[in-house]
Amino acid sequence: MIWSNVLIYFVIVPLLMLGGLALSKSVKQVRAVAVTGATALMLLAAYLVIEFLSMRAAGDVSPMLFTDSWTWFEPLNINLALGVDGISVVMIVLSAFIVFAGVFASWNINPLPKEYFMWFCLLSTGVFGFFISIDMFTMFMFYEVALIPMYLLIGVWGSGNKNYSAMKLTLMLMGGSAFLMLGLIGIYFHSAPEGGQLTMNILEIAENNAIPHEWQYYLFPMTFVGFGVLGAMFPFHTWSPDGHASAPTAVSMLHAGVLMKLGGYGCFRIAIYLMPWAAGELAWIFLLLTGISVVYGAFSACVQTDLKYINAYSSVSHCGMVLFAILMLNTTAMTGAVLQMLSHGLMTALFFALIGMIYGRTHTRDIRKMGGLMTIMPFLGVGYVIAGLASLGLPGLSGFVAEMSIFVGSFQHADMFHRVLTVMACCSIVITAVYILRVVGKLLFGAVQDAHHKELTDAEWHERLATITLIVAVAAIGCFPNFFSGIISEAAEPIMKLFA
Amino acid sequence: MEFSYTVAVLIIPIVMFLFLGIVGVKLSKKTAGVLGTCAMGVTTLIAYAAALTYFFGTEQGQIVDGVRQQLEVMNITWLEFTENLVIKLGILLDPISAMMLIVITTVSLMVHIYSLGYMDGEKGFQRYYAFLSLFTFSMLGLVVATNIFQMYIFWELVGVSSYLLIGFYYTLPAAVSASKKAFIVTRFADLGFLLGILILSFYTDTFDFVTLTSNPGAAIASAGGATFMGCSVMAWALTLIFMGGAGKSAMFPLHIWLPDAMEGPTPVSALIHAATMVVAGVYLVARLFPVYCLEEGTMTIITVIGCVTALYAAAVACVQSDIKRVLAFSTISQIAFMITSLGVARPELHEGVGYMASMFHLFTHAMFKALLFLCAGAIIHAVHSNEMSKMGGLRKYMPICNIAFLIGCLAISGIWPFAGFFSKDEILVAAYANSPVWGIWLSVVAGMTAFYMFRLYYKIFWWNNPDYGHHTPHEAPMTMTFPLIFLSLVSIVAGFIPFGDLVTWNREGLTTHINWGVAGTSTVIAVGAIILATLLYRKENAVPEKMADSCRGLWTAAYKRFYMDELYQFITHKIIFACISRPIAWFDRRIIDGTFDMLANVTNSASYAVRKLQGGSIQGYVWVYLAGAALLAAIAIICII
């Protein structure tokens, strides 16, 4: 029975929220529905983690848990197949956190709060649906469901050059998904050995391992680039700065925090997992590209003056690290990649939330026009510093464990090429420090630049709640990484054995 | 002996940090300060108990065959990378970590007490104590690290505490940029450290100090003779790790952050930038000393860098006018002594006395340099300026401070019976044992040390008697003088600690004896330098200015720290920002983004280009239709037949 699977509720809850929002009449009701839904998602996520861990503890070693499958389109063998492993579980938890924080960060959204939250819910539906699916079609569907609300969220509620940015973001991401669609259909047609039943189910495809090498050669780049666009892979990252700069706070949070993770997750779950041969053969190209992203994004961030641009480029760098680590094809790096996704998701969400709050007060994002905000809004200032420290990899916060896992894992590669690239990627930690401290120095410290800023107020309760939620999450990962990395590496290990 | 209580030295400060950080603003300043200090006091007691029990306990298993055992008090897994590469958080008690426990807690406690007076009335007092706790936690975690990755973790944490404390006065642009500089420069060095760890762990497949140092030969051999760019990978690894140490310990050319770091509150300078954090590099090399001494090339690099830094910093210190700057360069110079001492140490030379000397100097230096800084703090507190030109004749107003400072100066100059005499003597012994070049070099620098310290001393306490106007300098409050007195006493007696018995490279006892040849020479040099300084600076006169004029170029260069800051400024702004970042940003906006925009524009212009096809006339439509059908047929015919 479909209702007995906990996973399906991750889609049903946002859909119910959507319905509830459609019916609600006032802002208060809208908020009530949004908060209820977000909290329900958090509880669900918590329940899922506990269930998952207890099942693992009970010795269930199957690659995916909570698996269920219901036939959907019988002619193409498309199923509504659900299942999670450690990696998806942590991604779901991440999404729940960010959705929760996002609701509070967009508390005072204006105009059209109802519509805003409806799109927000649709986006969440897509995100959760993507993470719980193990059927390529369903995944792809949810993937696109998550993408399209961005257009309106940025277009209607954004700021600045929003028309251009929203359009660019949507078109580029959809461009990626165009390649992706072709890749997925290609995989489908080679999913089974000659005469076998074709399937969209990832587990079955991986088990069949029937995709001919010459096809992998084309399908791998297609799927990888398709997801890579969303993962802000160089040179397909240019939607990110503009998009983030124009997006409203919570949308940036969700986008950088969760949506960009879809890219990394997809690269891993589909491109690498299903086409290990091509992954081994072609990884070097993408390693170069992602290696470039890592350094390039960081350098670009150094000279930006718009807070959101800085963060967007920083995301390019950090997300580049995710893909970079995935391509290293070993368990440690893979674990690092997922940790980095978690970490980047949380801290970028935190960043964007804070930037949004600051922008909401100062009405500028130009760091040259701000200064000394720490004295005016200490809470936001401290939050920003913590986010910054997480971003530059301070131990005790999430960035450090993620980056270290990536570096150590990547450096375990026997090949010199990989190790040299790792060294290159390591350099980003210095550059990250440069731009983070530059921003913190200009924005928060020093003298107050604009006399008007002196009248501004510190965070309100809902802003504090959003910020604290994220900070706690960032610190939790940073302080107890082994818990998370254990869950993840357990899931990554069997897959990475393919490359050993 | 069960040492597990030692974990409290980590827990108390971190809890204090969280407590003061989160609810600190709700407390009164006094409560916060006292609370922080008391917590530090408890930490200090526990640390002393642990260290003293370690050194002097007689339990079974602490000393086996005359070798002090390394005790892993605890070691919990924090993060597993692979089966063997595991980051553990633990506490390793061995001579150097026990010694460091004492150093850190002592100085930290003193600074905590001192700050009650010094920071009184400052905005963010609670925050200050929170950061001090954080720093203490990080530094203690660093020294008790059981594995190199734990050390790296705490290494980063001390970096950030240092950043936060330097930038404590965050509304002052100078403090902000100094903190930024400190963090970025050390971060750059840490990159080397990280890469070193990566290489080391890749070959040896372990992070664990005990495993690495107990069988260093195996560690070196695990690389299997692999080389990179002509050098063995292990040499690379160790040099890179040393780079991390050099950054933290402000070795030339990564020293530039330290003088600027003096923008922080003076007690912070005393704690972090004189006594504890900056010696982390020395500690790091000492920690891996058994491995280092198998790589001759790296040891040479260490020695050379140490010597160059020592001379450079001493030279610069001779001409600085800001008292904290002088002390900062003096710190750099003294740490360079320790580094050199490690660099020249060999197990076969006097039973590896260099190692012991380095640690000894670390200990004594921490005490007297903290003393000097705290005195400087008291002076600044009294005069409200860092500049020597604003001081003079202070001995009358601040007698306790005067004596304390003098004791510090004597100690650093290496005059018997003050602490510096003993430790510096051992360093020189080690240096001469390795090569006379290093020995003579260091003797000269030791002379310069005595000279600039006494120049400083006289400039502050003698020289002239300026008009202090309506706020006459006065002695600091008790909270501030107590640490001065305590540290003075330590500086006097610390030299008599039998260090050779306690801290040696192989943890066996070592009989030290004063090499009167070396000691005598250096004492003579030091006394000579002091006399010179006395002649020049005791009373206000024009001779020093004339001397400076006679070699103005050199003087200015030294005053400008030989333009190292300008060089860095050039590299960061002109090369990294202007030649890398900006072009990349431009490239991104114009070329990459431009390409995608161009795709859109091309589509758009194509859309305009094809519109003529639909000219609106029926006959035109039919033309196109006919041409289309005909072409379809024609091309098909040509292609197929």
Added chain:
Amino acid sequence: MDYSQFLMMPQELGLLAVFLLVFLFDTFMPKKSLGALPVFTSVIFGAFAIANYFMLMRGTAFSGMFESTASTFVMKSILNVGMLIVLVQSIKWSNSEFVAVRRGEFYELLLTTLFGMYLMISARHFLLFVIGLETASLPLAALVAFNKNRYESHEAAAKYMFTAIFSSAIFMLGLSFVYGLTGSMYFADIASRLVGGSNTALLITAIAFVIAGVGFKLSLVPFHLWTADVYQGAPTAVTSYLSVISKGAAAYAFLVILVQVFGTVYSVVWEWMLYALIILTITLGNLFAIRQRNIKRFLAFSSISQAGYIMLGVVAANELGLASLMFYVLVYIVSNLAAFGVVSAIENFSGKVSIDDYNGLYKTNPYLSFTMMLAMFSLAGIPPFAGFFSKFFIFVGALETGSVAIYVLVLIALINTIVSLFYYLLVVKAMFIRQDDCIIPTFRSACSERIAMIACTLGIIFIGIASCIYTFMVDVVNDNVMMFGLLK
């Protein structure tokens, strides 16, 4: 002659009955009750469409000139759905001042053309096919000219008429060549006589001309030039009919002709022609659509590019392709009709047809904007709306053939979806994002229009998700596997 053969065509007969009823109603009912004609037509057509569900016959009639199979049946039913929506949608318009006097003709002509399309779908002989084709297109010319007061209507009608005759001349010239080559007009006979592999220049020319003739109906580039002008000039009710129903019928007929008649020369001759046409159609349709400001013209070009996607189902030439084609047509019908429903509601109320007039529409008319947005998303192929599923399935169908060339083709089609997304989003942008004051005031659209729009909206949301529909179509096509026999 065995008159029982007519029982093989129950749908045609039913439609004829509907036509007669409408005709009789129109002719004999008193003038004042004629206002009920639109509703009457809709109701009895609705009744027919439901009754139609029980009319499935399998077999041939007239010695094979007419064939009724499960898939023709389904295709006709799909057209019925569209027709019903169009009928309901046009109730308000046909009762409007200028149209009221001639509304009887409107419905009669509409039903006639549908009859022609039925014939096109079921014809297995070129004579019947031509008759069907002309029955479908000639009354449409009259419908296009329906709005006597507007100059554009005349221009559109003239353009449609002249190009249509020209096109049918070319088509018949092609047919004459085919006849000359094979000596028969029966699909099956022609196919069996072409087996010899006689890919002569004449045959190729003939095929090219046949493709041109049917491509005209489907508005494939370069035979599409009439489309935009006619869509723009014709009354909106006619445009919506033209854009979906006649296209759907033509697509199916096209597939039948190419596969059943010229199946043996698939890979040799017309596969490549179709590649070229598909690429041209999708690309040029998109390129033209980008610039349009008139919403009807815009939808015209969008429908051209959609036709290109439909053709992917033809070029696939397999069961999955056919099923996907039919599914695509169904989805396309509901999506496009939703868009046209909004357009006509707004046009009926305010006479505005420019996209610029839609700026800020969401503030004044949220439900219309919402419907329009769903339609645009569905046309652009955004999940979870039906358009996504139809696009996906048609790509799957096309790629099932598995050649590298088709991958390239699909890739080009996919890249074009980005361009199409751009212009669909332009409409969404106008309605939702532009903050100008909307010049279209808040109004309440007619009940009939709302019913049609709700039906379309539900269709957009559920046709894709409810997998039974697509599954059913695949089953239906598999019922008729022999269709693709020539290709195997």
Added chain:
Amino acid sequence: MEITMMMYLIPSLIMFGCGVYGFITRKNMIAILISLELMLNSVDINFTVFNRFLFPGQMEGMFFTLFAIGIAAAETALAIAIVINVFRAVNKVDIRELTKMKF
């Protein structure tokens, strides 16, 4: 002289060509209709000729021709109606006037 199929086909093709030419060059819509008629008739000739010469045993082409003539008549009638409509609207039968909708 033997009368071959080509002797019919070639004039028929010429007729078709004339029709096309006329369609494209004439301004008057009635003239264009005549050109269209030429094209349709040429197709009719084709069908009859093919039937008569190649497949004399059956009558399919002939029947097709008959139907095609009927269809052509219907088309012309409708076209004339539309032309009249246009004439009423713009007082001209010049086809080049009908270019208001374009691009």
